[in-house]
Amino acid sequence: MQQRIAKCFPATNHSSACSGTQFFALAKSYNWQQRDSLAIDWFMQGHVPDFFRRFAPIRVTMKDSNGHAFRLTYWVSPDYFVVGNNEDWVRVPITPMAAQRLLDTVHAILPTRKMVDDIYLQSTVKLAPLPMFAFRDSSVTMYQHHLMIEGQRQQRKGLIAGIKKDVVTTSKLLTDKRANRVAIYGWHQPNGQPIQPLYTGHVNWYVDYSHGIRFVHATGKLNGKKVQLTNLLSNPQLAALLCYEDSCGYVRY
Numbered sequence: 001m002q003q004r005i006a007k008c009f010p011a012t013n014h015s016s017a018c019s020g021t022q023f024f025a026l027a028k029s030y031n032w033q034q035r036d037s038l039a040i041d042w043f044m045q046g047h048v049p050d051f052f053r054r055f056a057p058i059r060v061t062m063k064d065s066n067g068h069a070f071r072l073t074y075w076v077s078p079d080y081f082v083v084g085n086n087e088d089w090v091r092v093p094i095t096p097m098a099a100q101r102l103l104d105t106v107h108a109i110l111p112t113r114k115m116v117d118d119i120y121l122q123s124t125v126k127l128a129p130l131p132m133f134a135f136r137d138s139s140v141t142m143y144q145h146h147l148m149i150e151g152q153r154q155q156r157k158g159l160i161a162g163i164k165k166d167v168v169t170t171s172k173l174l175t176d177k178r179a180n181r182v183a184i185y186g187w188h189q190p191n192g193q194p195i196q197p198l199y200t201g202h203v204n205w206y207v208d209y210s211h212g213i214r215f216v217h218a219t220g221k222l223n224g225k226k227v228q229l230t231n232l233l234s235n236p237q238l239a240a241l242l243c244y245e246d247s248c249g250y251v252r253y
Helices: 001-006 020-027 032-042 098-104 113-122 139-153 231-234
Strands: 057-062 069-076 083-084 087-093 165-167 181-188 194-203 219-222 227-229
Touching: 020 032, 020 083, 020 087, 020 139, 032 083, 032 098, 057 113, 069 113, 087 139, 113 181, 113 194, 219 231, 227 231
Parallel strands: none
Antiparallel strands: 057 069, 069 219, 083 087, 165 181, 181 194, 219 227
16 A cells, blocks of 8 residues: 555656755745745655555544444545655645645545644654744744654654644635635543544635644545545544534545
């Protein structure tokens, strides 16, 4: 599965791959549209480190009302959206619209709240949140936050969590009376409790240093057979594997 996911990503010429430091040097004075455009261009050109292409398995189980057991495995990116090369890469917060475009190119989706919780529980590197308070939506703050996380991570490897609020898919986006919302959730503390409950108060073009885009490969395995996660989310009997809500269909941005 890891190899197949890697093939979905644009190829990288490692001798010419741009660095994360270069990204934020260019984006330091950019607005959100310009930063989104740069991030999309770099991703499409293959400026993505190798580690981000090796997705990690998440395993969940449930029994239906008849006692039948279901075992689902799905695969998620080991970190939030990054650009750069193997030696110098950065986490880049982007809008959900830009994220949806990138996800579509690699057959991936955004997580639900339940998936965010399960990813945190099964992560191998759990870090405490690092809140910042000034110029929250600036590229400079985003870069500073990335550097702070890296200092905290101390080069530990593996599936990481606790460092960002997730942009999520939720049916609440369909019932919110305000148009063009983004849904965020998570940023788990060491006690396992998220700082951010499900929230749709921001307009969808708002993005700040604390937002992260987790890639979830759209194909999983249910009891050993391939399944599309969007189909599971639309299945009233099986959606509970992936979703807390009564109505769980995948909502696109």
